[in-house]
Amino acid sequence: MAISRHIERFHDLPVFDFVAAVADGAELPAAPDVAWKVGVDYESEQTFVERWQQFLDTVDTERVRAVVVGQWFQEEPEMLTEPLAAVTGAADRLPALRGLFVGDVTFEECEISWLQMCDVTPVFRAFPRLEELVVRGAGKDWDGNGGLELEPVRHEHLRALRFEAGGLPAAVVRAVGACDLPVLERLELWLGVDEYGGDSTIGDLEPFLSGAALPALRHLGLQNSEYQDEIAAAVAEAPVVARLERLALSMGALTDEGVAALLEGQPLTHLTSLDLHHHYLTDQVRDRLVEALPGVELDLSDGNKPEDDWRYVAVAE
Template sequence: MVFSDHLAELYGLPAFTFPEDGAAADLPAPDAVAWRIRAGFADEDADWEQVFERFCSAVDTTRIRALIVGAWECVFDCGPDDVIEALLAARDRLPALRALFLGDIVFEESELSWITQTDVTGLLRGFPALEEFGVRGGTGLEFQALRHDSLRSLTVQTGGLPAGVVRGIGASDLPALEHLDVWLGESSYGADCETADLEGILSGTRLPRLRRLALRNSEIQDDVAAAVAAAPVAARLEVLDLSMGVLTDDGAAALLGGQPLTHLKKLDLHHHYIGEAFRQRIRQTLEPAGVEVDLDPGEADEDRDDDGTVFRYVAAGE
């Protein structure tokens, strides 16, 4: 899987890329779109902060509801620290901001695991009214434990997620959070998470309103499935997403042998390595109860070397 297209929307608003040269002709209403700010393409001499300054001069920022941070000028070599500093410096000019995505970068700009990130905690502390926050890229990513009373949706897309980020999320008090989407990734791209690191998330203690949980794109997907099957948080979920990873019959057996999942509205397991027998058992157990089960597009590809060793892959690594 690669990101071939930029975000089409954020916060229910269509995405619109602000012209790098700051041209103000034919701009949409400030609150009608999710504004994408990116740099170094139409104007190779402009850095992200310069484009953002032009944006703030051309648009009534007091009405902006959603911002998308596209590529900054050195995504391979440096994180978005200057971007974050610019956003925080402008926070008083963005009183209506409710959604922010950091790193809307497609493969033509950078592969997923080449994106350099940083500590994103300051953005959440600096914008206490944010309801949606997303970040793409795991290299250098940090997430410190915090309390945020407004956040309803948190998305972390990586090909390899540091365990400290997982623990930081799990240790955060997020009383309004309804949707959590975490891409764990694989060890060759920096993932070092173990199921014990998920304890804070799976207990649900600090996430009382969580209803949609995605722990996906993992090379330890079987272990994650087993942990979720016994987790307190599972009983109040409406959607459980364990897709995009290396989920095999072992993980399927753990889900079937754990607490009942018939209360779910949807179970998403697409991109998997589950055999036909277990696929049928999952469908026969859950679909009669009204659970939507996504097991498509069937088994993901796997490779074997000359001695028969099997290689399986997450959907989004490099």
């Protein structure tokens, strides 16, 4: 499953492409009514920083509620460092910002694991009122420098956090686990594969499984993992599950073994939804799930052949 389409909604708002609208001479919507997307493409004569400044000078940014950072490089992937610094450096001009999506880039523009990321800790510090953050990509530059980084922080208003990666570094997973996020309700981690830097282990997930540092958590996604069966077995006994409403163990190499552990573990009937899409389950085990969880919305789509020797995650390269 490559990421083939740009997002159309973010933070409960329609995404509006600022650059395309300006190029077409289109009328701009009211500042709080859309999620404003700013980016460049391979034919752009302006850099992202120049486009961002144009956005700041054109839109009533004091009323902007959501921003989507699109492609920030022109022909070849470049580090996010300077573009992200431009965004965080304008924090005083975005007092109403509550949603930020970093990296709305499709595979045709750049594969997710080639996106050259940087330390995203400044986002948490620059926008203390932020409620939703999505970060896509985790890659280093061609020389192996940089890459996605995060320091443990306290953020009193963040309610939704998602890291999308073909390989999420263990250091980032551990940093998220060490953050103090008292009102976080939704957490999703695309763990990815070791080949692209996804070197986390089940031990790195303990803070999320215990739930001790996330008192408000209601939706947990531990997804896109090569060790999805091991995650499922740990979730089966995890204290956090009793207070979850939604659980996602999708996009990974989940087999009958992982689901058997889930069904033999603690009750899951209190969940409103269980997302297991992209899996390697037999029909018999799928039927067991449906029978065991009659009131739970199950996503068992995108099934792969259970007998496949090479089991791949949904998003890697």
